[in-house]
Amino acid sequence: MPEGHTLHRLARAVDDAFGRTTPEVSSPQGRFAEGAALLHGTVLEGAWAHGKLLFVDFAQDRTLYVHLGLIGKWFVLPVDPVHAETGPPVVGEVRLRIADEHHVADLRGPMACTVVHQEEVARLVDRQGPDPLQPVGGHNDPDAAYRKISGSGKTVAELLMDQTVLAGVGNIYRCEVLWRHRLHPLKPGRSLKRASWQLIWDDLVHLMPWGVRTGSIITLDDVLEDVRAALDGGAAVQVPREFAVYQRTGMPCLRCGSTVRAKVVAGRNLFWCGGCQRRT
Template identity: 45%
Template structure:
């Protein structure tokens, strides 16, 4: 497995390793309460997108790709979810958050609400529909649901986008590697209709 182990938790029956976190600190209960109070909306704990998330996005010029990693806005979103969900909905990660339509923000949130609990249950970040179906079938059968997930853009730089065949690129945004397709995720490219635009068409 890749990544240096930063924290290992051991019980009589289970072992859990934390690998590659941005921050890993041992804190007191009081410090944890303060950290938790500063976290944003949690897709693991709520089904409806809080209006305060939309309000914050409406007020910021920061790129949506950076805002998604801001834990004070939405808690729990990491690099894989950022890359894959922005690609899934053909959103240019450089788009100022205030310019992302509310319906797209809701689609991103609904995906997080649907996918993050599955990630907790399987120990894998699963995004692709076929992977979700396979993992759910395994869980329903009483198995772990662990599979090797497939990704469209995450760590696929230099390879063709599965949707438009443009070469996937890697750059740095918000201190993390960003993987995205400059073809079907380009905000100024009208040749590739957005999935959410097609869904909204009569």
């Protein structure tokens, strides 16, 4: 399942391509025909995300709600001039198509794709925890997440993957951020100190925008500095897929040399260092 930075990046792409215009909205597959008919011919006012939920606001108080789930795919692509008048051919089972003469966005395999009103949007967002990619304030309060964490006997690793506790964080970010702060992932939430939670939150606020900017998860400081320097210099960037512990079972920790361990937690393989991640 895509982590939150992917949804924020996708929302930005939809907004850049179609925001404040009246694109064609259709359902080539037919399963979203009624919803597409409600949105077609209305102004797309903007797109935004909270955690792993994506919302596209249209005129007349109508919002498209999309949850990609495990297999959903949605890309915004430029239209080949050859297909400018007829539109690109439909390939595969396309639940939703948003298109104009310049761009096309085909949605395939989402867990959710429906038209909702503002009351339902508020309900969906209120069920989520705070999102490190959103400005802090109102609903997006990291203290609300800590209240849930500090009152729970579940492991910190489980809680960081619970979208009702913290929105948008997936397996890679949870493994890497816990490693960055030497925190044992299997400690119960109720034993996590407030200062340690603040370290986790602040680091996610620091790291996740780079995921939005580059489309890749960056958690190693040296990689981040190289990417920052390249972008500042106007160079094209190919972000290496390098992590400290994620998918490095049995390999030496980059910090202390101890063996990286793995265990299934909350349905996903958790990775951590058995040596330096003992902080309580």
